[in-house]
Amino acid sequence: MTIDLADYDALSFDCYGTLIDWEAGIAAVLAPWAAEVGLDLSDEDLLLAYADQEARVEAEHGDWLYSDVLAEAFRGTGEKLGAAVSDTWAARLGGSVPDWPAFGDSTEALRSLAQDYQLIILSNVDHASFAGSAARLKVPFDRVITAQDVKAYKPAPQHFEALDVALEEMGVPRERAAPRRAEPLPRPRAGQAPRPALGLDQPPARASGLGRHARAPGRVLLRPRVPLDDRLRGGGPRRTDVR
Template structure:
């Protein structure tokens, strides 16, 4: 399975790192301090479109500042004040966001057969904290800071393709977000694996509705399942 590929590109946040838990750890206490009935899911839904808008309108802004501005906009949407300390807390929180429990072991397993690439809406400094949680050295890390745009811009996927072509790599893109990843990856001609981390929950959470019908080439609920399919026990 997947024999036509020799490299895997990964979205990081939502796929390898639990960004909903990380964002919710800041938004949850803030929101419920004013309105105790608010759930993390409701706050994530309010936040999702604001982050995407800030990224679209400010493609060269570093991710910590994107988080801060998206938080302020979420507060305005909900009619709740966001202090400068609140905004800074979210902006600085990326290194604290937890990895999904199966991410590190799955990456180690996949690295036995594939080159591993990150294609992420993040800045280099913030990703360094996440990389430490994943416990592996990626062959290439392509950030929004480097490209000068945020997914779902196809520009990010063109940067991935340029690197892959230069390194003679046949890349399969692995991601949770249909909006940020699978729609533009398909437009760029890349095949994809959907890690459906939200399979047990309705709605889109911190990821906007993709707005179009998209069917990834393969679907797994967990990274561990994908790793077993791609590098079966005994094949290494």
């Protein structure tokens, strides 16, 4: 199955797990904490313990800043593992997002895509935390929609409602915008066609599920290591296979 990318004028992306390696960023805080409190656990084990806590806090506190979600999820992780998380450690994870590394090919891929598309971030984050990630990516986005803006965390529908409003303001018809989503897309409203899911292909996720890179049905994968100029602009129509 082939999707013609010339059918789209705008692409929306999640940021964390797609452009920014949040598993590496979170593990960089969890691992030294675990060593300090005497827990002999691998990064994978720590992330597995942490993942459910973050999902729980996001579901219970949609109006919280992501920095506060991280801190509270860390406390819950400590409780789950039987080791206390001090306020200092909780604040360290809460403020760590600007330190999370970008995947090595994210900037190159985004720069190439920006030549043909308007780029939109649609992410479970707050403004201050994303500012640090944006500085790492070094590519301007045409619009940024965060959990702080909509007072909810995906998969809540508020994100996609805000995206529809943004597209209207940008003058982009809904059918000409393809979101990058690994999770299931919300059902279209009556009379609306479903949008395909678009993704930058990154290394496989850990078992924790934090990095949601699963190849969902219908998801288009743009592989940065294959020259995007060749695939999107060079010689022929901008098309890519669904994999």
